[in-house]
Amino acid sequence: MTELVPMIEDLKEVVGESYVIHAPEDLLVFEYDGSVDKALPEAVVLPTSTNEVSQVVKIASANGVPIVARGAGTGLSGGAVAKRGGIVICLTRMTKIIEIDPLNHLAVVEPGVVNIDLTHAAEEHGLYYAPDPSSQKACTIGGNVAENSGGPHCLAYGVTTNHILGIEVVLADGTVKWLGGHTREVKGYDLRGIMVGSEGTLAIVTKVVLRLLKRPEA
Numbered sequence: 001m002t003e004l005v006p007m008i009e010d011l012k013e014v015v016g017e018s019y020v021i022h023a024p025e026d027l028l029v030f031e032y033d034g035s036v037d038k039a040l041p042e043a044v045v046l047p048t049s050t051n052e053v054s055q056v057v058k059i060a061s062a063n064g065v066p067i068v069a070r071g072a073g074t075g076l077s078g079g080a081v082a083k084r085g086g087i088v089i090c091l092t093r094m095t096k097i098i099e100i101d102p103l104n105h106l107a108v109v110e111p112g113v114v115n116i117d118l119t120h121a122a123e124e125h126g127l128y129y130a131p132d133p134s135s136q137k138a139c140t141i142g143g144n145v146a147e148n149s150g151g152p153h154c155l156a157y158g159v160t161t162n163h164i165l166g167i168e169v170v171l172a173d174g175t176v177k178w179l180g181g182h183t184r185e186v187k188g189y190d191l192r193g194i195m196v197g198s199e200g201t202l203a204i205v206t207k208v209v210l211r212l213l214k215r216p217e218a
Contacts, residue, residue, distance in 0.1 A: 004042045004043055007043075007063055011087075015056070019046040019093070022044075027040055027041055027042075031081070032073070032081060034076045039083045039085070041068070041085060041087060049094070054174045056087070057089070057171075058173070060087050061172060061173055065086045070090045072139050074143065075139075075146075079146055093112060100122060104182070105127060105214070106165060106212055107129070110206070111140060111208065113140060113142075114138065115140065116137050126214060127212040128212065129210060131149060133147075141208055145167065146198070148196050161196040163210055163211045164192060164208060165209040166182060166209035167179050167192055167209070169204060170204045171202075172203070177203075180192035
């Protein structure tokens with residue numbers, strides 16, 4: 001924690017004092033996910049926007065501190081565990097469903113949106129989001145993208161990557177980029193496909209464009 005102390009005030013300036021967690025007893029909640037691995041981070045930051053995520057990453061990068069992105073912590077692979085300590089960037093406050101486009105069967109959401117909340121919002125338009133990782137009531141879309149989550153529905157409809165059209169990401173130096181778009185095919189390399197399932201090791205997802213399907217009659 002010693003080397004992180006000078007950074008705490010900088011992080012508080014970005015997200016607010018209440019959303020930087022660094023007391024050892026408060027960090028215990030963030031030492032594990034749905035896997036058997038455990039590791040205690042040195043601080044947890046809860047941003048509410050892409051800009052805040054970018055600023056936090058820039059601070060960590062400038063100080064050589066490792067970062068781990070975290071959603072609801074339901075993953076089974078240890079992807080949200082801070083094995084090297086450092087900062088956990090918890091995205092559960094980024095919960096906006098920015099757009100549902102019933103004409104083009106897509107949605108644009110922030111990473112903290114809970115999977116089933118998206119399905120409920122899409123139901124009003126006769127649509128639904130197919131990938132259900134069996135933790136649908138708790139898991140977040142950002143975590144689904146990071147883990148390329150799958151479940152029973154995926155036998156018929158494919159895993160998460162088959163339903164991701166585009167993603168906004170924050171790279172390791174804090175740069176913000178859009179990969180993919182609002183259509184299935186875009187020019188150039190499939191960088192969107194590389195990011196999905198990378199468990200936050202390549203970038204942190206801050207917005208997602210998702211493909212929605214028509215609700216079946218039965």
